[in-house]
Amino acid sequence: MKKHLAVLAATAVLGVTSAFAANPFSDVTPQDWAYQAVAQLASQGIVNGYPDGTFKGQNNITRYEMAQMVAKALVRQDRVDAEQNAIINRLANEFSAELNNLGVKVNTLENKVGNFKFTGDARLRYTGENDARESKFEYRGRVKFEATVNDNTKAVVRIAAEKEFGAAGAPAVEADQVYVQHNFGQYVTATAGRQDLTVGNGLAYDDTFEGVVATAGKDKLNATVGYGYILAGADGSVFKTAKTAAENHEVNSYQVNYMPVENVAVKGYAVDFHNNKAGKVEKDFHGAAVDVNFAGHNKAWIGGEYVRAEQSGANGEAWTAGLGYGEADKAKVGTWGVKAQYFDVKDGAPIYSSTWNFVKKGQKGVLATVDYTVAKNVGLSAYATIDTKDQANKEKPESYRAELNYKF
Missing domain, CATH: 2.40.160.10 (Porin)
Known part of the structure:
Protein backbone atom coordinates (compact mmCIF):
# COMPACT_ATOMS: atom_id res chain seq x y z
CA MET A 1 0.00 0.00 0.00
CA LYS A 2 1.23 3.51 -0.84
CA LYS A 3 1.77 5.82 2.12
CA HIS A 4 -0.76 8.34 0.81
CA LEU A 5 -3.48 5.69 0.82
CA ALA A 6 -2.48 4.55 4.31
CA VAL A 7 -2.80 8.01 5.84
CA LEU A 8 -6.13 8.59 4.09
CA ALA A 9 -7.42 5.36 5.67
CA ALA A 10 -6.04 6.42 9.03
CA THR A 11 -7.96 9.70 9.00
CA ALA A 12 -11.15 7.76 8.33
CA VAL A 13 -10.46 5.28 11.14
CA LEU A 14 -9.49 7.88 13.71
CA GLY A 15 -11.94 10.59 12.77
CA VAL A 16 -9.10 13.15 12.94
CA THR A 17 -10.09 16.67 11.95
CA SER A 18 -7.90 19.73 11.76
CA ALA A 19 -9.17 22.18 9.17
CA PHE A 20 -6.19 24.54 9.21
CA ALA A 21 -3.37 22.05 9.84
CA ALA A 22 -0.07 23.07 8.31
CA ASN A 23 1.83 20.58 6.19
CA PRO A 24 5.39 19.96 7.45
CA PHE A 25 6.67 17.94 4.46
CA SER A 26 8.48 19.54 1.54
CA ASP A 27 7.36 16.93 -1.01
CA VAL A 28 3.63 17.22 -0.19
CA THR A 29 2.00 20.26 -1.78
CA PRO A 30 -1.57 21.64 -1.52
CA GLN A 31 -2.15 20.32 -5.03
CA ASP A 32 -1.64 16.69 -3.92
CA TRP A 33 -4.90 14.74 -3.48
CA ALA A 34 -3.77 13.43 -0.07
CA TYR A 35 -2.52 16.78 1.20
CA GLN A 36 -5.27 17.33 3.80
CA ALA A 37 -5.05 13.80 5.21
CA VAL A 38 -1.25 13.95 5.53
CA ALA A 39 -1.38 17.39 7.14
CA GLN A 40 -4.08 16.33 9.63
CA LEU A 41 -2.25 13.22 10.81
CA ALA A 42 1.07 15.07 10.99
CA SER A 43 -0.49 17.77 13.17
CA GLN A 44 -1.77 15.05 15.54
CA GLY A 45 1.65 13.39 15.71
CA ILE A 46 0.36 10.17 14.16
CA VAL A 47 2.65 10.23 11.11
CA ASN A 48 6.25 11.39 10.88
CA GLY A 49 8.48 12.12 7.93
CA TYR A 50 12.13 11.47 7.18
CA PRO A 51 15.05 13.47 8.64
CA ASP A 52 15.35 15.46 5.38
CA GLY A 53 11.79 16.81 5.83
CA THR A 54 10.18 14.64 3.16
CA PHE A 55 7.25 12.23 3.42
CA LYS A 56 7.93 10.02 0.35
CA GLY A 57 4.26 9.32 -0.16
CA GLN A 58 4.79 7.32 -3.37
CA ASN A 59 6.83 4.68 -1.53
CA ASN A 60 5.18 1.55 -0.20
CA ILE A 61 4.61 1.80 3.54
CA THR A 62 6.53 -0.77 5.59
CA ARG A 63 4.94 -2.94 8.27
CA TYR A 64 7.02 -1.14 10.87
CA GLU A 65 5.77 2.27 9.70
CA MET A 66 2.20 0.98 9.70
CA ALA A 67 2.65 -0.41 13.22
CA GLN A 68 3.79 3.03 14.39
CA MET A 69 0.55 4.52 13.07
CA VAL A 70 -1.50 1.77 14.73
CA ALA A 71 0.29 2.42 18.04
CA LYS A 72 -0.71 6.09 17.84
CA ALA A 73 -4.26 4.99 17.00
CA LEU A 74 -4.43 2.76 20.10
CA VAL A 75 -3.80 5.78 22.29
CA ARG A 76 -6.84 7.48 20.74
CA GLN A 77 -9.26 4.54 21.13
CA ASP A 78 -11.32 6.30 23.76
CA ARG A 79 -12.14 9.06 21.26
CA VAL A 80 -13.59 6.97 18.42
CA ASP A 81 -16.85 5.15 17.87
CA ALA A 82 -17.44 1.38 18.07
CA GLU A 83 -16.90 0.76 14.33
CA GLN A 84 -13.62 2.68 14.29
CA ASN A 85 -12.60 0.89 17.49
CA ALA A 86 -13.14 -2.48 15.82
CA ILE A 87 -10.94 -1.48 12.85
CA ILE A 88 -8.15 -0.37 15.20
CA ASN A 89 -8.29 -3.67 17.09
CA ARG A 90 -8.12 -5.70 13.86
CA LEU A 91 -5.11 -3.66 12.73
CA ALA A 92 -3.45 -4.12 16.12
CA ASN A 93 -3.94 -7.87 15.88
CA GLU A 94 -2.46 -7.94 12.37
CA PHE A 95 0.61 -5.92 13.40
CA SER A 96 0.96 -7.42 16.90
CA ALA A 97 4.55 -8.60 16.36
CA GLU A 98 5.71 -5.16 15.25
CA LEU A 99 3.77 -3.48 18.06
CA ASN A 100 5.40 -5.78 20.61
CA ASN A 101 8.78 -4.72 19.26
CA LEU A 102 7.69 -1.13 19.83
CA GLY A 103 6.82 -1.99 23.43
CA VAL A 104 3.06 -1.82 22.90
CA LYS A 105 1.29 -4.61 24.78
CA VAL A 106 -1.39 -6.19 22.61
CA ASN A 107 -1.59 -9.66 24.17
CA THR A 108 -5.36 -9.34 24.76
CA LEU A 109 -6.36 -7.60 21.54
CA GLU A 110 -7.22 -10.84 19.81
CA ASN A 111 -10.02 -11.20 22.38
CA LYS A 112 -11.53 -7.79 21.59
CA VAL A 113 -14.17 -6.81 19.06
CA GLY A 114 -14.95 -3.13 19.09
Whole structure:
Protein backbone atom coordinates (compact mmCIF):
# COMPACT_ATOMS: atom_id res chain seq x y z
CA MET A 1 0.00 0.00 0.00
CA LYS A 2 1.23 3.51 -0.84
CA LYS A 3 1.77 5.82 2.12
CA HIS A 4 -0.76 8.34 0.81
CA LEU A 5 -3.48 5.69 0.82
CA ALA A 6 -2.48 4.55 4.31
CA VAL A 7 -2.80 8.01 5.84
CA LEU A 8 -6.13 8.59 4.09
CA ALA A 9 -7.42 5.36 5.67
CA ALA A 10 -6.04 6.42 9.03
CA THR A 11 -7.96 9.70 9.00
CA ALA A 12 -11.15 7.76 8.33
CA VAL A 13 -10.46 5.28 11.14
CA LEU A 14 -9.49 7.88 13.71
CA GLY A 15 -11.94 10.59 12.77
CA VAL A 16 -9.10 13.15 12.94
CA THR A 17 -10.09 16.67 11.95
CA SER A 18 -7.90 19.73 11.76
CA ALA A 19 -9.17 22.18 9.17
CA PHE A 20 -6.19 24.54 9.21
CA ALA A 21 -3.37 22.05 9.84
CA ALA A 22 -0.07 23.07 8.31
CA ASN A 23 1.83 20.58 6.19
CA PRO A 24 5.39 19.96 7.45
CA PHE A 25 6.67 17.94 4.46
CA SER A 26 8.48 19.54 1.54
CA ASP A 27 7.36 16.93 -1.01
CA VAL A 28 3.63 17.22 -0.19
CA THR A 29 2.00 20.26 -1.78
CA PRO A 30 -1.57 21.64 -1.52
CA GLN A 31 -2.15 20.32 -5.03
CA ASP A 32 -1.64 16.69 -3.92
CA TRP A 33 -4.90 14.74 -3.48
CA ALA A 34 -3.77 13.43 -0.07
CA TYR A 35 -2.52 16.78 1.20
CA GLN A 36 -5.27 17.33 3.80
CA ALA A 37 -5.05 13.80 5.21
CA VAL A 38 -1.25 13.95 5.53
CA ALA A 39 -1.38 17.39 7.14
CA GLN A 40 -4.08 16.33 9.63
CA LEU A 41 -2.25 13.22 10.81
CA ALA A 42 1.07 15.07 10.99
CA SER A 43 -0.49 17.77 13.17
CA GLN A 44 -1.77 15.05 15.54
CA GLY A 45 1.65 13.39 15.71
CA ILE A 46 0.36 10.17 14.16
CA VAL A 47 2.65 10.23 11.11
CA ASN A 48 6.25 11.39 10.88
CA GLY A 49 8.48 12.12 7.93
CA TYR A 50 12.13 11.47 7.18
CA PRO A 51 15.05 13.47 8.64
CA ASP A 52 15.35 15.46 5.38
CA GLY A 53 11.79 16.81 5.83
CA THR A 54 10.18 14.64 3.16
CA PHE A 55 7.25 12.23 3.42
CA LYS A 56 7.93 10.02 0.35
CA GLY A 57 4.26 9.32 -0.16
CA GLN A 58 4.79 7.32 -3.37
CA ASN A 59 6.83 4.68 -1.53
CA ASN A 60 5.18 1.55 -0.20
CA ILE A 61 4.61 1.80 3.54
CA THR A 62 6.53 -0.77 5.59
CA ARG A 63 4.94 -2.94 8.27
CA TYR A 64 7.02 -1.14 10.87
CA GLU A 65 5.77 2.27 9.70
CA MET A 66 2.20 0.98 9.70
CA ALA A 67 2.65 -0.41 13.22
CA GLN A 68 3.79 3.03 14.39
CA MET A 69 0.55 4.52 13.07
CA VAL A 70 -1.50 1.77 14.73
CA ALA A 71 0.29 2.42 18.04
CA LYS A 72 -0.71 6.09 17.84
CA ALA A 73 -4.26 4.99 17.00
CA LEU A 74 -4.43 2.76 20.10
CA VAL A 75 -3.80 5.78 22.29
CA ARG A 76 -6.84 7.48 20.74
CA GLN A 77 -9.26 4.54 21.13
CA ASP A 78 -11.32 6.30 23.76
CA ARG A 79 -12.14 9.06 21.26
CA VAL A 80 -13.59 6.97 18.42
CA ASP A 81 -16.85 5.15 17.87
CA ALA A 82 -17.44 1.38 18.07
CA GLU A 83 -16.90 0.76 14.33
CA GLN A 84 -13.62 2.68 14.29
CA ASN A 85 -12.60 0.89 17.49
CA ALA A 86 -13.14 -2.48 15.82
CA ILE A 87 -10.94 -1.48 12.85
CA ILE A 88 -8.15 -0.37 15.20
CA ASN A 89 -8.29 -3.67 17.09
CA ARG A 90 -8.12 -5.70 13.86
CA LEU A 91 -5.11 -3.66 12.73
CA ALA A 92 -3.45 -4.12 16.12
CA ASN A 93 -3.94 -7.87 15.88
CA GLU A 94 -2.46 -7.94 12.37
CA PHE A 95 0.61 -5.92 13.40
CA SER A 96 0.96 -7.42 16.90
CA ALA A 97 4.55 -8.60 16.36
CA GLU A 98 5.71 -5.16 15.25
CA LEU A 99 3.77 -3.48 18.06
CA ASN A 100 5.40 -5.78 20.61
CA ASN A 101 8.78 -4.72 19.26
CA LEU A 102 7.69 -1.13 19.83
CA GLY A 103 6.82 -1.99 23.43
CA VAL A 104 3.06 -1.82 22.90
CA LYS A 105 1.29 -4.61 24.78
CA VAL A 106 -1.39 -6.19 22.61
CA ASN A 107 -1.59 -9.66 24.17
CA THR A 108 -5.36 -9.34 24.76
CA LEU A 109 -6.36 -7.60 21.54
CA GLU A 110 -7.22 -10.84 19.81
CA ASN A 111 -10.02 -11.20 22.38
CA LYS A 112 -11.53 -7.79 21.59
CA VAL A 113 -14.17 -6.81 19.06
CA GLY A 114 -14.95 -3.13 19.09
CA ASN A 115 -15.79 -2.14 22.65
CA PHE A 116 -16.22 -5.78 23.73
CA LYS A 117 -13.69 -8.31 25.04
CA PHE A 118 -13.67 -11.68 26.74
CA THR A 119 -11.28 -13.50 29.07
CA GLY A 120 -11.54 -16.77 30.93
CA ASP A 121 -9.99 -19.47 33.05
CA ALA A 122 -10.19 -23.23 33.55
CA ARG A 123 -9.36 -25.35 36.58
CA LEU A 124 -8.72 -29.01 37.34
CA ARG A 125 -8.86 -29.77 41.08
CA TYR A 126 -8.18 -32.77 43.31
CA THR A 127 -9.37 -32.65 46.91
CA GLY A 128 -8.87 -35.24 49.61
CA GLU A 129 -8.95 -35.81 53.35
CA ASN A 130 -7.26 -38.34 55.61
CA ASP A 131 -9.67 -41.03 56.85
CA ALA A 132 -12.20 -40.03 54.19
CA ARG A 133 -13.74 -42.74 52.03
CA GLU A 134 -13.30 -40.94 48.74
CA SER A 135 -11.19 -38.30 47.10
CA LYS A 136 -12.78 -35.90 44.65
CA PHE A 137 -11.77 -34.66 41.19
CA GLU A 138 -13.52 -31.61 39.76
CA TYR A 139 -13.28 -29.38 36.72
CA ARG A 140 -14.46 -25.83 36.16
CA GLY A 141 -14.47 -23.39 33.26
CA ARG A 142 -15.42 -19.71 33.24
CA VAL A 143 -15.74 -17.15 30.46
CA LYS A 144 -16.04 -13.46 31.27
CA PHE A 145 -17.61 -11.02 28.81
CA GLU A 146 -16.93 -7.32 29.34
CA ALA A 147 -18.41 -4.49 27.29
CA THR A 148 -17.56 -0.81 27.46
CA VAL A 149 -20.81 1.14 27.54
CA ASN A 150 -19.15 4.56 27.56
CA ASP A 151 -16.07 6.26 28.99
CA ASN A 152 -17.28 5.73 32.57
CA THR A 153 -19.43 2.60 32.43
CA LYS A 154 -18.88 -1.07 31.70
CA ALA A 155 -21.09 -4.18 31.85
CA VAL A 156 -19.82 -7.65 32.81
CA VAL A 157 -21.28 -11.15 32.53
CA ARG A 158 -19.35 -14.27 33.56
CA ILE A 159 -20.59 -17.81 32.81
CA ALA A 160 -19.25 -20.70 34.90
CA ALA A 161 -19.60 -24.46 34.45
CA GLU A 162 -18.46 -26.94 37.11
CA LYS A 163 -18.74 -30.67 37.71
CA GLU A 164 -17.18 -33.53 39.63
CA PHE A 165 -15.64 -36.22 37.43
CA GLY A 166 -17.99 -39.19 37.18
CA ALA A 167 -20.97 -37.48 38.82
CA ALA A 168 -24.36 -37.93 37.20
CA GLY A 169 -25.73 -35.33 34.84
CA ALA A 170 -24.27 -32.41 32.94
CA PRO A 171 -22.05 -29.71 34.47
CA ALA A 172 -23.83 -27.12 36.59
CA VAL A 173 -23.88 -23.88 34.59
CA GLU A 174 -24.65 -20.45 36.02
CA ALA A 175 -24.02 -16.78 35.45
CA ASP A 176 -21.93 -16.21 38.56
CA GLN A 177 -21.28 -12.55 37.69
CA VAL A 178 -23.75 -10.09 36.16
CA TYR A 179 -23.08 -6.46 36.98
CA VAL A 180 -22.60 -2.92 35.72
CA GLN A 181 -19.88 -0.61 37.01
CA HIS A 182 -19.82 3.17 36.77
CA ASN A 183 -17.10 5.67 37.60
CA PHE A 184 -18.18 8.98 39.11
CA GLY A 185 -15.10 11.09 38.43
CA GLN A 186 -11.67 9.87 39.56
CA TYR A 187 -12.48 8.86 43.12
CA VAL A 188 -15.85 7.07 43.27
CA THR A 189 -16.90 3.77 41.65
CA ALA A 190 -20.21 1.95 42.07
CA THR A 191 -20.91 -1.65 41.06
CA ALA A 192 -24.45 -3.05 40.99
CA GLY A 193 -25.54 -6.63 40.38
CA ARG A 194 -24.18 -10.11 41.03
CA GLN A 195 -20.47 -9.78 41.80
CA ASP A 196 -17.61 -11.14 43.91
CA LEU A 197 -17.18 -9.68 47.40
CA THR A 198 -14.12 -10.25 49.58
CA VAL A 199 -14.42 -8.99 53.15
CA GLY A 200 -10.97 -8.21 54.52
CA ASN A 201 -8.62 -10.92 53.23
CA GLY A 202 -11.46 -13.41 52.90
CA LEU A 203 -11.35 -15.25 56.23
CA ALA A 204 -15.07 -14.64 56.94
CA TYR A 205 -16.45 -14.14 53.42
CA ASP A 206 -15.07 -14.43 49.90
CA ASP A 207 -17.91 -15.36 47.57
CA THR A 208 -20.87 -14.10 45.57
CA PHE A 209 -22.78 -10.97 46.54
CA GLU A 210 -25.91 -9.52 44.99
CA GLY A 211 -26.35 -5.83 45.58
CA VAL A 212 -24.53 -2.53 45.28
CA VAL A 213 -20.92 -1.85 46.29
CA ALA A 214 -19.49 1.70 46.23
CA THR A 215 -15.81 2.55 46.65
CA ALA A 216 -14.45 6.05 47.29
CA GLY A 217 -10.82 7.10 47.45
CA LYS A 218 -7.48 6.16 45.90
CA ASP A 219 -5.03 3.29 46.33
CA LYS A 220 -3.45 4.57 49.55
CA LEU A 221 -6.76 5.23 51.29
CA ASN A 222 -10.22 4.14 50.23
CA ALA A 223 -13.51 3.05 51.77
CA THR A 224 -16.09 0.57 50.52
CA VAL A 225 -19.77 0.32 51.44
CA GLY A 226 -22.02 -2.50 50.29
CA TYR A 227 -25.73 -3.25 50.57
CA GLY A 228 -27.31 -6.49 49.40
CA TYR A 229 -27.29 -10.24 49.93
CA ILE A 230 -24.48 -12.69 50.67
CA LEU A 231 -25.20 -15.90 48.78
CA ALA A 232 -24.53 -19.62 49.12
CA GLY A 233 -20.91 -20.31 49.96
CA ALA A 234 -18.42 -23.11 49.53
CA ASP A 235 -17.68 -25.99 51.92
CA GLY A 236 -18.08 -24.92 55.53
CA SER A 237 -20.52 -22.11 54.76
CA VAL A 238 -23.66 -21.82 56.84
CA PHE A 239 -25.40 -20.89 53.58
CA LYS A 240 -24.31 -24.07 51.87
CA THR A 241 -27.89 -25.13 51.12
CA ALA A 242 -29.26 -21.65 50.42
CA LYS A 243 -30.67 -21.54 46.92
CA THR A 244 -33.25 -18.76 46.89
CA ALA A 245 -33.20 -15.09 47.79
CA ALA A 246 -35.52 -15.81 50.73
CA GLU A 247 -32.83 -17.98 52.30
CA ASN A 248 -29.97 -15.53 51.83
CA HIS A 249 -29.07 -12.82 54.30
CA GLU A 250 -29.48 -9.11 53.71
CA VAL A 251 -26.44 -7.22 54.96
CA ASN A 252 -24.56 -3.94 55.02
CA SER A 253 -20.79 -4.17 54.70
CA TYR A 254 -18.22 -1.50 55.49
CA GLN A 255 -14.49 -1.59 54.86
CA VAL A 256 -11.56 0.84 55.00
CA ASN A 257 -8.29 0.05 53.22
CA TYR A 258 -5.17 2.01 54.16
CA MET A 259 -1.53 1.92 53.11
CA PRO A 260 0.38 3.93 55.77
CA VAL A 261 3.68 3.23 53.98
CA GLU A 262 4.67 1.45 50.80
CA ASN A 263 4.22 -2.35 50.93
CA VAL A 264 2.03 -2.23 54.06
CA ALA A 265 -1.74 -2.69 53.71
CA VAL A 266 -4.21 -2.50 56.59
CA LYS A 267 -7.93 -3.33 56.33
CA GLY A 268 -10.71 -2.84 58.85
CA TYR A 269 -14.26 -4.02 58.25
CA ALA A 270 -17.70 -4.66 59.72
CA VAL A 271 -20.76 -6.54 58.45
CA ASP A 272 -24.27 -5.90 59.81
CA PHE A 273 -27.08 -8.42 59.23
CA HIS A 274 -30.65 -7.27 58.74
CA ASN A 275 -31.86 -10.68 60.01
CA ASN A 276 -35.20 -10.52 58.26
CA LYS A 277 -35.02 -13.52 55.96
CA ALA A 278 -36.71 -16.85 56.75
CA GLY A 279 -36.54 -16.16 60.48
CA LYS A 280 -32.78 -16.68 60.61
CA VAL A 281 -30.75 -14.64 63.07
CA GLU A 282 -27.06 -14.02 62.48
CA LYS A 283 -24.67 -12.00 64.59
CA ASP A 284 -22.92 -8.98 63.14
CA PHE A 285 -19.16 -9.29 62.90
CA HIS A 286 -16.08 -7.11 62.52
CA GLY A 287 -12.41 -7.68 61.88
CA ALA A 288 -9.08 -6.46 60.58
CA ALA A 289 -6.29 -7.71 58.31
CA VAL A 290 -2.71 -6.64 57.66
CA ASP A 291 -0.22 -7.53 54.92
CA VAL A 292 3.46 -6.54 54.83
CA ASN A 293 5.47 -7.23 51.66
CA PHE A 294 9.24 -6.96 51.52
CA ALA A 295 9.91 -6.38 47.83
CA GLY A 296 13.69 -6.32 48.29
CA HIS A 297 13.70 -9.78 49.82
CA ASN A 298 12.34 -11.85 46.93
CA LYS A 299 8.85 -10.66 47.79
CA ALA A 300 8.77 -12.00 51.33
CA TRP A 301 5.45 -11.57 53.11
CA ILE A 302 4.00 -11.58 56.60
CA GLY A 303 0.34 -11.05 57.39
CA GLY A 304 -2.73 -12.08 59.27
CA GLU A 305 -6.41 -11.51 59.91
CA TYR A 306 -8.73 -11.45 62.91
CA VAL A 307 -12.53 -11.62 62.87
CA ARG A 308 -15.09 -11.76 65.69
CA ALA A 309 -18.84 -12.17 65.88
CA GLU A 310 -20.29 -9.48 68.11
CA GLN A 311 -21.57 -10.53 71.54
CA SER A 312 -20.10 -14.02 71.12
CA GLY A 313 -17.04 -13.79 73.34
CA ALA A 314 -13.98 -15.91 72.66
CA ASN A 315 -16.09 -18.63 71.01
CA GLY A 316 -16.93 -16.24 68.17
CA GLU A 317 -13.32 -15.55 67.13
CA ALA A 318 -11.13 -16.70 64.27
CA TRP A 319 -7.63 -15.62 63.30
CA THR A 320 -4.76 -16.41 60.98
CA ALA A 321 -1.09 -15.42 60.88
CA GLY A 322 1.53 -16.44 58.37
CA LEU A 323 4.78 -16.07 56.47
CA GLY A 324 5.42 -16.27 52.75
CA TYR A 325 8.34 -16.23 50.35
CA GLY A 326 8.41 -15.68 46.59
CA GLU A 327 5.52 -15.12 44.20
CA ALA A 328 4.17 -17.20 41.34
CA ASP A 329 3.52 -15.00 38.29
CA LYS A 330 1.45 -16.73 35.58
CA ALA A 331 3.18 -14.62 32.95
CA LYS A 332 6.65 -15.90 33.98
CA VAL A 333 7.43 -19.60 33.72
CA GLY A 334 9.29 -21.05 36.70
CA THR A 335 8.24 -18.46 39.25
CA TRP A 336 7.04 -19.82 42.58
CA GLY A 337 5.83 -18.90 46.05
CA VAL A 338 5.31 -20.67 49.37
CA LYS A 339 3.27 -19.79 52.45
CA ALA A 340 2.68 -21.21 55.91
CA GLN A 341 -0.29 -19.83 57.84
CA TYR A 342 -1.52 -20.79 61.30
CA PHE A 343 -5.30 -20.74 61.76
CA ASP A 344 -7.54 -20.94 64.81
CA VAL A 345 -11.28 -21.00 64.09
CA LYS A 346 -13.62 -21.26 67.08
CA ASP A 347 -16.99 -23.04 66.87
CA GLY A 348 -18.96 -19.77 66.88
CA ALA A 349 -16.70 -17.86 64.47
CA PRO A 350 -18.46 -15.97 61.66
CA ILE A 351 -17.02 -18.09 58.85
CA TYR A 352 -19.64 -18.03 56.09
CA SER A 353 -17.78 -18.66 52.84
CA SER A 354 -14.08 -18.35 53.42
CA THR A 355 -11.09 -18.19 51.09
CA TRP A 356 -9.94 -21.04 53.33
CA ASN A 357 -12.91 -23.07 52.17
CA PHE A 358 -11.69 -26.48 53.36
CA VAL A 359 -10.73 -25.33 56.87
CA LYS A 360 -13.61 -26.22 59.19
CA LYS A 361 -15.11 -24.44 62.17
CA GLY A 362 -13.86 -25.57 65.56
CA GLN A 363 -10.40 -26.46 64.20
CA LYS A 364 -6.87 -25.08 64.39
CA GLY A 365 -3.61 -25.96 62.69
CA VAL A 366 -1.29 -24.89 59.86
CA LEU A 367 -2.14 -24.38 56.20
CA ALA A 368 0.83 -24.88 53.82
CA THR A 369 0.58 -23.52 50.28
CA VAL A 370 2.86 -23.90 47.24
CA ASP A 371 2.27 -22.09 43.91
CA TYR A 372 4.34 -22.70 40.76
CA THR A 373 4.01 -21.43 37.17
CA VAL A 374 4.55 -24.51 35.01
CA ALA A 375 3.93 -22.76 31.67
CA LYS A 376 2.81 -19.35 30.51
CA ASN A 377 -0.67 -18.72 31.94
CA VAL A 378 -0.68 -22.15 33.64
CA GLY A 379 -0.25 -22.37 37.40
CA LEU A 380 0.00 -25.34 39.77
CA SER A 381 -1.15 -24.88 43.37
CA ALA A 382 -1.01 -27.33 46.27
CA TYR A 383 -2.52 -26.90 49.74
CA ALA A 384 -2.34 -29.09 52.85
CA THR A 385 -3.34 -28.72 56.48
CA ILE A 386 -0.78 -29.83 59.09
CA ASP A 387 -1.28 -30.77 62.74
CA THR A 388 -5.02 -30.09 62.60
CA LYS A 389 -6.84 -30.36 65.95
CA ASP A 390 -10.15 -29.38 67.46
CA GLN A 391 -10.45 -26.81 70.22
CA ALA A 392 -9.91 -29.58 72.82
CA ASN A 393 -6.59 -30.49 71.10
CA LYS A 394 -7.94 -33.74 69.71
CA GLU A 395 -6.36 -34.65 66.37
CA LYS A 396 -8.56 -34.19 63.30
CA PRO A 397 -8.15 -35.49 59.71
CA GLU A 398 -5.86 -33.46 57.48
CA SER A 399 -7.15 -31.92 54.26
CA TYR A 400 -5.20 -31.49 51.04
CA ARG A 401 -5.82 -30.14 47.58
CA ALA A 402 -3.98 -29.75 44.28
CA GLU A 403 -5.13 -27.84 41.24
CA LEU A 404 -4.06 -26.69 37.80
CA ASN A 405 -5.29 -23.24 36.79
CA TYR A 406 -5.34 -22.07 33.18
CA LYS A 407 -5.81 -18.41 32.26
CA PHE A 408 -6.81 -17.23 28.79
